[in-house]
Amino acid sequence: MCASSTQGTLTLVVPKGKRFLLNAVAFEGPCRASNVNFQIQGSIVAPNNIGAWTNKEMWIHFSDVQGLSVNGGGRIDGNGAVWWKACGSSKDCQRPTALHFNKCHGFQLSRLAIFNSPKNHISICGCNGPRVFGLLIWAPKDSPNTDGIDISRSTRVTIQSSHIATGDDCIAINSGSSYIKIRDIKCGPGHGISIGSLGEHGEYSQVEEVQVSNCTFKGTTNGVRIKTWEGGSGYARKITFEGITFEDTKNPIIIDQHYFDKRPSSATDISKSVQVSDVTYRNINGTCTDEKAITLACAGGGCTNIVMNNVSIKSDLPNKRSYAYCDNAHGTSSFSLPSVPCLSH
Numbered sequence: 001m002c003a004s005s006t007q008g009t010l011t012l013v014v015p016k017g018k019r020f021l022l023n024a025v026a027f028e029g030p031c032r033a034s035n036v037n038f039q040i041q042g043s044i045v046a047p048n049n050i051g052a053w054t055n056k057e058m059w060i061h062f063s064d065v066q067g068l069s070v071n072g073g074g075r076i077d078g079n080g081a082v083w084w085k086a087c088g089s090s091k092d093c094q095r096p097t098a099l100h101f102n103k104c105h106g107f108q109l110s111r112l113a114i115f116n117s118p119k120n121h122i123s124i125c126g127c128n129g130p131r132v133f134g135l136l137i138w139a140p141k142d143s144p145n146t147d148g149i150d151i152s153r154s155t156r157v158t159i160q161s162s163h164i165a166t167g168d169d170c171i172a173i174n175s176g177s178s179y180i181k182i183r184d185i186k187c188g189p190g191h192g193i194s195i196g197s198l199g200e201h202g203e204y205s206q207v208e209e210v211q212v213s214n215c216t217f218k219g220t221t222n223g224v225r226i227k228t229w230e231g232g233s234g235y236a237r238k239i240t241f242e243g244i245t246f247e248d249t250k251n252p253i254i255i256d257q258h259y260f261d262k263r264p265s266s267a268t269d270i271s272k273s274v275q276v277s278d279v280t281y282r283n284i285n286g287t288c289t290d291e292k293a294i295t296l297a298c299a300g301g302g303c304t305n306i307v308m309n310n311v312s313i314k315s316d317l318p319n320k321r322s323y324a325y326c327d328n329a330h331g332t333s334s335f336s337l338p339s340v341p342c343l344s345h
Contacts, residue, residue, distance in 0.1 A: 009035040009067075014074060016041035023047060024055030024096065028063045035067035040074035040112060046098075048079045050086060058100040059118075068107040070099075075113045080143060083118035089144040095119045097150075102126055110134045120147035121166070127154045135162040141189035143167035148190070151177050160184050169194045170220075175205035175234070185215040192222035192249070195239065197259050199232010199274040206234045214243040217286075223252035224281075227259040228274040230299065235275040246286030252313050253281060255306075255329070257299035273300030279331075280307040287316050293338055294324035306331030308340050 010033035014020060022044050027036075046059055055061075059078060062068060078098040087093030098117035101107055106129040113136040114121050121137050124130055132149065139146040148164035151157055153176035163186040164170040170187035173180055173195045187193060193212055198205035205228075217223045224241045246252045257273055276298065293313035296303060306329050314337070315322040326342030333343035 009033060009037060011037045011039060014040045014042045014044060014072065016074070018042040020044050021047065022060070024053060024059050024061075026058070026061040026063065027065055029065040031065055033067070035069070036065055038070045039072035040070065040076065041072040043075040043077065045077045046079040048082055050082055053096065056094050056096055059096045059098050061100045061102070062104050062107070063102040065104050066106065068104050071108070071110045071112065073111050075115065077115045078117040078121070080116040080118040080139060080146065084143050087144070091145060097121070097123045099123070100125070101130065105129055113138070115139065116143070117146055119145055120150045120168070122149045124149065124151045124154050124157060127157070129156045130154070130158070132157075132159045133161045135164070137162065137164045137166060139166045141165070141167055147172050150174060151180060153177065155179050157181070162186070164190065166190045172196075173207055173210060174198070175203070175207060177207050179209045181211050182215065183211075183213045186218070187215060188218035188220045190220050192217060192220045192225050194222070194225045194227060195236055196227040197229055198227070198236060199229040199234060201229070202231045202233070202272070204234045205232060205274055207236045208238045210239045212241045212244070216245045216247070217249050217252070218247045220249050221251065222254055223249045225251070226255045226276055226279070228257045228276070229259055230257070231272050232274045233272050235277065237275070237277045239278065240280045240282065241284065242280070242282045244284045244286075246288065246313060248287060248289050248316060250289050251295060252286065252288050252293050253284070253311075254295040255279070255303055256295065256297050257303070258297055275301060276303040278305045279303070280309070281311055282307070282309045284310070285312045287314050288322060289316050291315050291317060291320050291322055292325055293322035294340060296324070296326045296329035296340070296342065298328040302328035302330055304330050306343060308333040308336040308343060310334070311336045313337065
């Protein structure tokens with residue numbers, strides 16, 4: 001398709017009312033056309049037999065395609081159930097991402113329903129200036145490692161006006177990402193919106209200039225989370241969570257600098273940590289399913305310039321009051337319920 005001699009706009013249409021079985025496919029640029037438009041009006045379905053897959057890493061892959069737009073109001077179904085059964089929760093078991101965008105600067109992804117990815121539904125990697133909006137992303141709440149949208153090594157990313165319900169993070173922001181705007185997202189079920197995990201295996205990671213606003217979390221394991229591995233380095237800074245509503249969320253606000261899915265090796269220097277700073281929580285309210293509404297578990301030099309302003313999170317448990325857990329966090333708090341003891345008032 002990219003080899004087409006068309007120099008203006010190139011359009012591929014999946015017709016409305018039609019259903020197509022599609023094996024793994026890669027669209028690799030650069031393209032002669034200045035604009036490439038995929039209109040998915042019907043349905044695209046992945047093979048339901050693992051042995052039939054020709055690529056077990058990515059299903060629909062776009063690389064170095066500029067002027068790309070993927071939309072149309074249709075449905076993409078990754079048939080992930082066969083993978084979840086075969087792999088369980090193992091992160092070492094290779095399985096494909098449904099939609100993968102690599103170095104597609106300024107692409108637009110909108111008005112689609114994306115279901116049942118074997119792994120994360122959407123990966124955005126090495127992209128500058130993409131816009132994502134109007135999506136419905138869904139997988140069962142017990143489906144393993146099925147993040148909604150993963151962002152890595154990308155900048156000036158806008159994600160808005162979408163509903164994400166999966167078995168893992170609704171949105172995960174990974175190392176090398178900056179100037180990320182997320183707004184008007186309905187998240188749940190799932191593991192919330194996460195920055196990280198960062199610093200795995202002692203790696204240097206960086207994330208900065210992230211704004212998450214006007215989002216709702218319903219029935220999620222976590223709400224807004226920053227997670228870093230012991231022994232990592234780098235920074236997560238200039239992050240704002242604003243206008244957030246929680247309903248029946250287990251861990252509404254959490255910074256976890258002791259994150260691991262298996263114990264670090266003896267060679268890892270756990271005295272090091274990713275530096276977390278300049279994090280603001282503003283105009284946040286709702287309920288949590290436990291008593292612990294806020295967790296600030298910081299390591300190394302601690303988390304600095306943490307700001308809580310106009311935060312009110314109450315426990316769903318009868319006759320129980322919510323509380324905040326603090327360790328090595330520094331900053332200020334005003335009009336916060338529960339009170340955050342390690343922040344000055």
